[in-house]
Amino acid sequence: MTIFPRIKFNGVGFTLLVIFIGLQFKSILHTISVIEVKVLFPLIRLVQIAIVSLYPTDHSIYPAQANVHDSQTFDFIIVGAGSAGCVLANRLTEVSDWNVLLVEAGDDPPRASIIPGLSVIVAAALPDWNYFTVDDGYSSQALKTKTIHSRRGKMLGGSSGINFMFYVRGNQNDYDRWAQDGNEGWNWDNVTRYFMKSENMKDESIMNSTAGDLHGSEGFLSVTQPDWEDKTKDYINAFKEQGHDILLDYNGQQQLGYGMSSFTSDEKARQNTAYAFLSPIKDRKNLHVLKNTLVRKILVNKNKRAIGIEAKLPGGQIIKLNAKNEVILSAGTLNTPQLLMLSGIGPKDHLEEMKIDVVLDSPNVGQNMQDHILVPILISGKKKFVSILDNIHPLLETGRFPIPSFLGFVALNKSQGYPDYQITAIPTAxxxxxxxxxxxxxxxxxxxxxxxxxxxxxxxxxxxSLVTHLHPKSRGSIKLRSNNPEDSPLIYSGYFSNEEDLESFAKYVEDYISVINTTYFKEIEAEVIDLKVDECGGFTFGSHEYWRCYVLNLASTQYHVVSTCRMGAEGHGVVDARLRVRGVTGLRIVDASIMPSITSGNTNAPVIMIAEKAGDMIKEDYGVRLV
Structure with missing residues (x-):
């Protein structure tokens, strides 16, 4: 199959190249920056949209649209074909006797989303639910709308088709803590085999290292680590001078330190879960996929058993579809609690306020939302960091992440085994x-x-760089805007509702920028760029009070919201350790919303792991012998 991994000599690539070079000369000539912001960026958005439209979707790569009829019955119905849903559909259809229906509100991924480097360049133009948080009048006030655009992919593969492809498993402590909190079977040793099950690690240096035993080479999900040592070694050496460990693999035995980024890409195609897990099985007779279909509610009988779904088909017809065994929600951290509440499962008072019949008073649905809060930090110097010619490389080579990057995982307490903050660093020209x-x-x-x-x-x-607070104590929530399934949910970020996060985040920023005191950064006379945050004008730039103000007002998301239907003990968790919804039979949740607490890093790989583990648990629950 051809997916155009490069745009080197085609018309789109040439046009982009001309535009981009022109913009660089404009910058060199010191064109007024306000014009760049007011005119240039909207023009770039139009170019992004044009690129996506110029790469039409290759529908032959994915399963065809299923033909269904009202009251049709399937063994399992999976709601949501995102990072988890595609993996689960793959694993459940391994049982040839099971008919599995996978329902997705979006369509097949645009071809531009599959080309690794190009997909990053045009990410803002890819299919998205277009959700925004509610302005709380407190945090994120230095953003344009004082709200956060909570991007979520609306297509097969979901957010795995619009993210930046970083493959980060998290820290051993994350999962051991899940198990210690009463979630049996979710400790590090147990979940590691499911990370390995999904993975096809392509990097030989990692596979031949001491970390090789933690990686898989036969899974559906290709993982690569580009060699950018020549572009990053000066920075990496600076962090080494500071006392940080330099890691070959931050998903290995040692998980604190700095190292090259690993990606869900095989230098040919972005490994979104639709491409990686659905495409190879698209012709399985027991796999049925409904696209452009919105699930409106879960059908629950008087015995509090989930028996199916109500769905709106592409043509507008509303039908009911039955599930013999289970309905499985994989709609994501935002849509899963919304769908539960639309179905009468959630906090009683809120459901009554929305005029929804209460099926089950489940007060924790939509609560406990956690996210990775981030702020941008730019360090510049009087000497050039990277050649201006490197600006052109992303347009010439789109078969991988377009520019060099590395990640850091740092704990302020050096005896601590898990990181406080993450650094995503990109040297720019x-x-x-x-x-x-x-x-x-x-x-x-x-x-x-x-x-x-x-x-x-x-x-x-x-x-x-993006500085990310990995374990904030603050909690957000999801509520219904109305009882109309087509209305977006209300998203309350909850950022800094626990003021301890403000103090700790400021310390993380100060700890990170101290790297400017190392030899290399002194040589280039490095300094932290003042972003001239209006809300912080009353504080001295670089003071502790300034950084508190900075993180409060510039706080945005790394798109890692989790835990709105968390796994936990009765009275606290929405689901049990086998991901079954408490109080309703025949209903399970398999997505990021079940995380008891957020992991130490990007969340896509952990969600894929959750789906892999869920696949085995479901098979066990129905007496299927695991291979």
């Missing part, structure tokens, strides 16, 4: 548009800060 574009397009930072970035990097490069 002189006059690059990447920093301003990411801050504007992805994180919706106000124009004044975008202009400050553009001004400060027109004649010098920078180390563009």
């Amino acid at each position: 002189t006059a690059t548009l990447l920093g301003p574009l990411l801050c504007s397009d992805t994180f919706s930072v106000k124009d004044s800060s975008i202009i400050a970035i553009a001004d400060e990097t027109q004649t010098r490069g920078s180390l563009f």
Whole structure:
């Protein structure tokens, strides 16, 4: 199958190249930055949309649309074909006697989303649920709308088709803590075999290292680690000088330190779960996939057993579909609790307020939401970091993540076994548009800060970094906007509702930027770029009070919301340790919403692991012998 892994000489690539080179000369000539923000970025968005449309979807790669009729019965109905749903559909249809229906609100992924480097460049134009948080009048006030765009992929593969492809399992302590809290079978040793089951690690240096025993080579999910040592070694050495361990593999035995990024990509195709797990089994006779179909509610009988779903088909017809064994929700952290509440399962008072008949008073549905809060930090120097010619590389080579990057996992207490914060670092070239574009397009930072970035990097490069608070104590929540299934949910981020997060996050930023005192950064006369955050004008730049203000007002998401239907003991958890919804039989949840607490890093790999483990648990529960 051809997916155009490069755009080297085609018309789109040439046009983009001309535009991009033109923009670089414009930056070199010091064109007024405000024009770049007000005119250039909307133009770039149009180019992104045009690229996506110029790469039409290859529907032959994916399962065909199922033909269904009202009251049809399946053994299992999976709601949501995202990071978890596609994996689960693959594993359940391994049982040839089971007919499995997978229902997705979106369509097949656009071809542009499968090309690794190109998909990152056009991420903002890919199919999305277009959800925003509620403005709390407190946090994230330096963002354009004072709300956070909580992007979620609306297509087969879900958010695994629009993320930045980082493959991060998390820390051993994360999973051991899950087990210690009463969730039997979710400790590190147990979940590691499910990470390995899904994985096809392509990097020989990792497989031949001491970490090789923790990786799989026969799974559906290809994982690679590009060699960017020549572009990153000066920075890595600076962190080594600070006393940080340098890791070949941050998913290995040692999980604190800095190392090259691993990606869910095989340098040919982005490994979203639709491409990796559905495409190879698209012709299985017992797999049925409904696309562009919105599930409106779960059908629950008087015995509090889930017996099926109500769904709106692409043509607008509303039908009921029956599940003989189970309905499995894999709709994600935001849509799963929404669907439960629309079905009468949730906090009683809220359901009554929304005029929904209460099937089960489950007060924890939609609560306990956790997220990785991040802020951008740019370190620049009077010497060039990267050649301006490196700005062109992403347009010439799109078969992998478009620019070098590395990750760091850091604990302030050196005796601590798990990280407090994560660094996602990208060395950027002189006059690059990447920093301003990411801050504007992805994180919706106000124009004044975008202009400050553009001004400060027109004649010098920078180390563009995202500093992520990995274990905030604050909690958000999901509520219904109305009882209309087509209305988006209300998303309350809850950022810094626990003020301890404000203090700790400021300390993490200060700890990270102390790297400017190392030899290399002193040589280039490095300094932290002042983003001129209006809300922090009353504080001295670089002071502790300033950084508290900075993280409060620039706080955005790493798109890692979890735990809105958490796994836990009765009275606390929405689901038990086998992911069965408490109080309703025949209903299970398999997605990020079940995490008891957030993991130490990007959450896509853990969600795939959850689906792999769930597949085995379901087979066990129905007497299927595991191979």
